[in-house]
Amino acid sequence: MNTALVQAALPTARAIRWAPAVCLAGVLVAATVLARSAGRPADVVLAIAAAGLAATVVSGLHDPAAGLLSAVPVSLMQRRGLRLALLGLPVLAVWFLLDSLTTARLSGPGPLLAVMACGVAVAVWAPQRRAVVLGASTPVVLFALHQFLPGGTVSDVLGWWLTEPWWVLAAATLLCIAGRRR
Amino acid sequence: MSTTTARPVSAGSAPATVTRALVVTEARRMLRNPVPWACLALSVWALWTVRPEPGEWPGSSYESIVPAVTPLLFGISVAVAVPFHRARHDVAPAAPVPEVRRTLARLLAALPLVAMTVAYAVLVAWRERDLGGLWLGMEPGRTTEAFHTTAELSQLVVLALVAVALGAALGRRTSRLVALVPALFVLWFVVSVYWLFGMPSVTPFSVIQVQPVHLPAGTPATDPLSLPSDWLLVGSPHTTGGGWERQWVSAALAWWHDVWLLGIAALLLAVAWPRPGRRVLLAAGVVLAVAGVVGQQVVIP
Numbered sequence: 001m002n003t004a005l006v007q008a009a010l011p012t013a014r015a016i017r018w019a020p021a022v023c024l025a026g027v028l029v030a031a032t033v034l035a036r037s038a039g040r041p042a043d044v045v046l047a048i049a050a051a052g053l054a055a056t057v058v059s060g061l062h063d064p065a066a067g068l069l070s071a072v073p074v075s076l077m078q079r080r081g082l083r084l085a086l087l088g089l090p091v092l093a094v095w096f097l098l099d100s101l102t103t104a105r106l107s108g109p110g111p112l113l114a115v116m117a118c119g120v121a122v123a124v125w126a127p128q129r130r131a132v133v134l135g136a137s138t139p140v141v142l143f144a145l146h147q148f149l150p151g152g153t154v155s156d157v158l159g160w161w162l163t164e165p166w167w168v169l170a171a172a173t174l175l176c177i178a179g180r181r182r
Numbered sequence: 183m184s185t186t187t188a189r190p191v192s193a194g195s196a197p198a199t200v201t202r203a204l205v206v207t208e209a210r211r212m213l214r215n216p217v218p219w220a221c222l223a224l225s226v227w228a229l230w231t232v233r234p235e236p237g238e239w240p241g242s243s244y245e246s247i248v249p250a251v252t253p254l255l256f257g258i259s260v261a262v263a264v265p266f267h268r269a270r271h272d273v274a275p276a277a278p279v280p281e282v283r284r285t286l287a288r289l290l291a292a293l294p295l296v297a298m299t300v301a302y303a304v305l306v307a308w309r310e311r312d313l314g315g316l317w318l319g320m321e322p323g324r325t326t327e328a329f330h331t332t333a334e335l336s337q338l339v340v341l342a343l344v345a346v347a348l349g350a351a352l353g354r355r356t357s358r359l360v361a362l363v364p365a366l367f368v369l370w371f372v373v374s375v376y377w378l379f380g381m382p383s384v385t386p387f388s389v390i391q392v393q394p395v396h397l398p399a400g401t402p403a404t405d406p407l408s409l410p411s412d413w414l415l416v417g418s419p420h421t422t423g424g425g426w427e428r429q430w431v432s433a434a435l436a437w438w439h440d441v442w443l444l445g446i447a448a449l450l451l452a453v454a455w456p457r458p459g460r461r462v463l464l465a466a467g468v469v470l471a472v473a474g475v476v477g478q479q480v481v482i483p
Contacts, residue, residue: 017357024368034378045375052371056364059363
């Protein structure tokens with residue numbers, strides 16, 4: 001493993017703002033507990049959780065010191081990967097907690113990973129000035145359009161991250177790899 | 183010879199002029215933001231897709247109308263959060279206009295977004311009448327001409343005030359603007375899952391309150407014709423346990439819920455407001471929130 005990345009892990013973890021993610025996880029756990037007590041399937045709560053947690057991870061790509069770090073011999077994609085790993089692992093733990101609290105049909109980390117990869121792909125390919133905002137907004141837009149558009153081809157395609165998550169994950173990962181030098 | 187005389191400027195009018203100029207500038211910026219407009223389009227689209235259909239869950243169309251406003255509320259919060267986040271920049275404290283006045287100007291600039299919600303509420307009322315009413319209950323306690331009361335529609339406008347206050351609070355206190363997207367999304371879309379807050383014990387604390395509230399009316403053995411004829415009823419297979427439930431709609435509950443929401447808005451504004459005046463907002467928020475919850479608890483049978 002790249003020694004520079006290992007050394008950068010702790011300062012990067014300190015630079016990440018954890019409070020919004022922790023508050024958001026608290027809200028999602030409370031909602032899931034309410035759904036459990038209501039005794040109804042919580043698919044929509046889990047879908048909101050997947051999109052919200054994915055947007056949180058992608059928003060963690062925002063690095064105020066990006067300009068300063070552009071001179072160091074660690075590529076931008078490696079630094080992105082480090083941030084994604086630091087935020088993604090606790091978010092996955094939260095997801096498994098939420099999943100275990102519900103009896104929803106939507107199960108497993110597939111939707112979360114798929115929509116997260118979509119957000120990262122947009123952040124990689126979007127114009128640099130608004131890359132992270134657009135990337136973080138992608139899971140939100142995908143969820144909202146799938147939720148409110150009437151059933152049809154467009155709605156089905158927008159819902160692939162829920163119905164065919166592993167294919168979406170693969171496609172978005174390929175896009176990220178293709179844009180690794182951006 | 184002609185003389186030119188300048189009208190003397192009174193000490194009190196100068197700040198008012200400055201505030202007005204700030205309001206106009208901030209309002210233009212907020213209205214140029216595409217997010218609330220896109221979200222308004224989504225809300226109107228969601229509203230238009232709601233129509234009563236044979237075989238629907240009793241009251242499904244009636245319950246789906248109010249949560250359709252969620253994208254609009256999210257858009258309003260995002261549009262308000264941006265200028266409030268700008269106030270965190272170091273240059274702002276050195277500006278010649280005091281922070282209280284700048285905060286007030288930003289809040290006043292958000293009023294067009296509240297007006298947008300008023301127009302949306304009017305559209306909801308018109309749409310329901312265009313459909314000829316929505317359906318509530320099942321035989322023998324059923325209506326096909328249910329309209330949301332003025333009290334229930336007023337909730338949409340008060341929710342817009344909460345959206346403004348939430349955007350202001352998060353925008354002012356969150357260090358990174360990009361973190362607001364997931365935060366606002368989760369907060370608004372979780373509270374839009376109305377059945378999470380449907381139980382009579384939980385509904386006073388809900389944010390988006392969706393009526394009717396389901397109250398127990400009888401056991402599976404109860405003859406529904408023995409129940410009061412003006413009750414809207416739901417029975418097996420739509421109830422847990424197969425008993426009869428009453429679908430209860432109350433304007434009084436909706437008004438008290440508005441009071442609770444105003445309390446939440448005041449508490450959120452206190453988070454965004456500069457130190458002078460914050461305690462007043464906190465006190466007003468607590469009083470309104472407590473009064474709203476107590477009022478709702480008293481009204482629910």
